[in-house]
Amino acid sequence: MKIKVTTKNDVHIIKIEGAIKAGNEFELGEKIEQYIKKGNVPKFIIDLKKVPFINSAGLGTFLNIYKHIDGLNGRIVFANLNSDIENLMEITKLASIFEIYKTLEEALESFEY
Numbered sequence: 001m002k003i004k005v006t007t008k009n010d011v012h013i014i015k016i017e018g019a020i021k022a023g024n025e026f027e028l029g030e031k032i033e034q035y036i037k038k039g040n041v042p043k044f045i046i047d048l049k050k051v052p053f054i055n056s057a058g059l060g061t062f063l064n065i066y067k068h069i070d071g072l073n074g075r076i077v078f079a080n081l082n083s084d085i086e087n088l089m090e091i092t093k094l095a096s097i098f099e100i101y102k103t104l105e106e107a108l109e110s111f112e113y
Helices: 025-034 054-073 083-091 106-111
Strands: 002-008 011-017 045-048 075-079 099-101
Touching: 002 025, 011 025, 011 106, 025 054, 045 054, 054 075, 054 083, 075 106, 099 106
Parallel strands: 011 045, 045 075, 075 099
Antiparallel strands: 002 011
């Protein structure tokens, strides 16, 4: 799994490449936590365009990160889910918790107030 972080305005864009599975979900959580600064309202887009698979541990990591960011009045949204991951989000009811956008552009626009 590769993780690339870019920032546009004050929104961190996390682009992930490869499957999110046992063992590497910790790396993902640590990488995102690095960008949560004290005193700032965290804003993240998780781009899953190049992620073919997420296991339950990966979903748990996203849920923990969501709770942390939500507790800081921040926002984390998801973009570019393939149909398998979209179905997984529906089945696990996480689609009702997470904000999910079809494209990265739509996700970025959602941060423009």
